[in-house]
């Protein structure tokens with residue numbers, strides 16, 4: 001199999017995440033995840049697809065150290081997920097933007113730094129940096145209610161990036177957006193990811209097209225009990241643009257992922 005330019009230069013990079021035979025049974029007896037195994041390198045972009053209830057969010061919560069596995073183990077950069085989160089190496093973006101409605105954008109995106117007691121000068125500089133990254137540098141003093149859904153999502157991404165995370169977890173971030181806004185944000189997210197050669201992104205989506213457009217690998221999950229049924233390489237070059245969506249190879253990937261999803 002051909003390596004992409006990006007993947008070829010990644011081969012000397014370290015391991016970001018190891019999921020080793022992980023299972024999760026909730027106290028009510030629900031088997032949410034069973035025998036999950038996955039290694040993620042620095043700088044990878046993985047999309048997770050699978051039907052509702054197959055355990056995608058449960059896996060993310062374990063990676064973020066928000067809930068413990070009931071069997072197996074996980075490590076982030078060689079340490080426990082909890083320790084990595086405490087060092088601000090892991091950041092989360094959800095579908096709901098969770099912005100503070102009464103705070104200006106600069107205050108919203110710098111909130112994680114405020115909570116850590118970072119000086120105002122540094123907060124403002126970092127806030128301006130991340131708002132520029134998501135194309136909102138002229139909106140520092142605006143309130144969230146003045147923004148469209150797509151702009152609110154950009155602010156959420158900016159807030160996640162402010163701590164310069166090494167692992168960015170995104171749980172269906174674009175699920176509520178219209179198709180055009182969604183594609184624009186996909187392009188912008190890839191741009192941001194390509195600027196930081198070491199940040200790994202894990203992204204949950206129900207949209208097979210989105211998973212293929214974005215990722216270096218697609219992780220396909222099956223429900224009851226939640227299992228990783230296949231991991232499919234998407235060895236196409238970055239940067240990816242609209243032309244990629246119309247290539248025959250793109251259609252082939254869609255067919256492969258869809259077939260695995262059906263079984």
Ligand SMILES: Nc1ncnc2c1ncn2[C@@H]1O[C@H](COP(=O)(O)OP(=O)(O)OP(=O)(O)O)[C@@H](O)[C@H]1O
Pocket residue numbers: 026027028030031032050051052053054055056057058059226
């Ligand atoms: N705290 C909990 N207690 C008990 N069962 C839970 C809990 N959280 C999730 N579950 C169950 O575990 C299974 C996996 O849920 P999870 O939210 O991880 O799936 P998902 O793939 O992220 O679903 P969706 O795509 O709908 O967000 C489901 O059957 C769900 O009902």
